[in-house]
Amino acid sequence: MKLRLILLAGLALTAPALADGTGTITVSGSVSPACYFGSPVATTLNVGTLANQADGTLAPITPQSTTIPSSWCNTGSTIGIIASPLVAQSYIGSPPAGFTKAVNYTATAAGWATNSASFTTTGDTSGGGNGTTPGTQTTSDPVAQTITVTVSNFLAPSAGNRLVADPNYSSTITVTLAATH
C-alpha cells in the first residue's frame, strides 16, 4: 500500500502541465468613508407671526419640522447642528431699550444617532453673541436614515422684550454629516 502511493506521486510530478490546472487571481478594492446629505423636504420653515398682538412680546410659537431623507454615511459618523437667531432683516441698528430684533430658539436634528443633536441660539437683542460650537452626536456604525430637523422653544433674549416690526425675520440652520473613520 505504501509503495503504490509513492508511485502515484511520482507520476504526478512528471505529468505535463497541460493537465487540470488551477489559477488564483486576487481581486481587491476599497471603499472610502463617505457621507451623503439628502435634500431637505422643506428648505424653509416659516413659523409665522412672532409677536403677541396684545402687547408685542413674543407669542407662543408652534414647533416646526422638516425631514432630510436618503442621507447616509458608510462608516461611523458625527452629525452636527448649528443655527443663528431669528433676526429682523430690515431693521437697521440696535433696537431701543425694551425691544429686540432677535429671537432665540432650539434646533434639533433627530433620527441619526441615538440622541438628537441640538443647538440653542443665544443671541442678544441685536442677534449678536450667538454660540459658535455646534451641537453634535456621534454614531460608530454606518447609518442610512431620514434626519428630522425641528425648531422649538422660541425665546426673546430677555423676558418681556417687545419685538420690532419687520416682515422678514430670518435664521439659518446648518446640519453637517462627517465620517469619523
Next chain:
Amino acid sequence: MRGANARIAVLLAAAIAAAAGARAQSGPQTGQITVTGSVDRMCIMANPQVNLGASTNIGQASGGTVTIADLSDDQQMTTKSTDFYVTLSGMCNYSHLLTISSDRGGLWREPAGLATGGFANGVPYRATVDWGGSETVLLASAAGEGQVQQTLSVDQPVVGGVLLHFHIDQSATNAGSGVPLVAGNYDDTIRLTLGPQ
C-alpha cells in the same frame, strides 16, 4: 478563464460605482434650512391712569374722565389754575406718529352759545405730552371752537408711558385774562393716538 474575466469586470464596475457615489464625499456634508417669521407693525395704548396725587383743583377722575373741582375762582368767577397728570401705557414697535388732539380747541361751555359782554365762555389750556423722550405741546387756545391737534414724529419703536400734563393758567379765558366765566358746564375731549407716520 472567461468566467473569471467576467467576474473581475463586475467587481471593478461595482468598485467604481461605490467610489463615485452620487454627491457622496469623504469630507463633511452640510445642508441648510432657513427659518423665517414676521412681526406686524403695531401700536398699543392702555386706558389712562390719572395721578391725583400730583394734581391741583381736580374733583374726581374715573376712567378717561377727569372732573375739575372748581373751574372758576369763588371770588372773581374767573378761571382757577388747574393741573393734572395722566399716564397711558403704550407701545409702538416701529417708527410712528403720536397725535394729540382737542375736539373743541379749548374748554368750552356746553353749549358754547354766545358770550355775553364782559363774560367768557371758553377756557384755554395746554396739554404737554412726553413720549419716548420727546415732547410736544398742544395749545387749545379757545380762540374759536374747533378741533386742534399736534403731532410728534418718533423714528424708533417705543415702549413705556405716554405722559400727559394738562394745565390751565390762572385767570385764563377766551375773553381775556381775569374775565368771569358764564355759568354752565364746560368740557372738551382730548384724544391721544399712536399710529403710522
